[in-house]
Amino acid sequence: MKKTLTIALSLALCACTTAKTSPQQHARHYIFATSHDSDPQFRMLVADSIKNAVPMFDYFYQLGKEDKQAGRDRATADQRIAYFHTDEFLTRAGRTSQFINHTYQEGRDKRNEQIFVQEITGAYWDGYEGR
Template identity: 50%
Template sequence: MLIACGFLAACTTAKTSSQKHAEHYVYQMRNERDVNYRTLVSDSIKRAVPMFDWFYQQGVADRMAKLPRAEAQKKVDYFKSDEFQNQLTHTQSIINHEYKEQVSDKKRQIFTA
C-alpha cells in the first residue's frame, strides 16, 4: 500500500499559478459556449496558460521593482477596467480556423474574478 502511494505521489507535479488560473478559467468558460460545440479542455488550458503567465510575470516584475501597493492597485484596477477588457480578443478555434467572438459580461466577470 505504501509503495502504491509513493508511486502516485512521485507522478504528481505541482502546478504553477498560471496553470491553476488557466484551468479555473477554462472550466468556468466551457459552460458559456454554444451547446453544439465541445470544449477541448486540455487544449484550451494549454492555450490560456501564456496569457495568465503574462499577468503573473507582470506581478513578479512589480514586486522586484518594489512597486508601492497603491501603484500596484492602480494596475489591477486598470486590468479590470472596460478600457483594458475591450482590448482583449477572444477567439474560438473550430476545425483549424480562428474566429473572433464577442465577450459577454459573464466572460468578463469570470476573467476578473
C-alpha cells in the same frame, strides 16, 4: 516484495497529485468556469484549452513578479488591477475562438469577462506576493 510494491504505488500516486503553479491553477479555474458557455453542438477539449491558456495567465503572474522586483508599491499595483477592470483593457484583450483553422472574434460576455478579470487579477497578485 510487498514493500517495493507499496513504495512504487505511493510514488505513482504522489506524482499524479503534484501541486500546480499559480498560472496553471488560474487557467484551470477559468476554463472550467467558462467551458459550459459554448454552443452545445460543440465539445471543448478542456485539457487542451487549459494548456493553451496557461501562457496567458503566466504573463500576468510574471507581470506581478516584475512589478514587485521593480519596487512598485501596493498602490501602483492596485492601479494596474483597476486598469484590468476597464472597458479599454477588456476591448484590447478581446476574445477569439478557433474553429477549423479560422479565428473568430467573439462577442463580449459580461460573465466571462468577470471571470477572466478575476483570474488574471489572482495571477497578478500571486506573482506580486511571491505565491
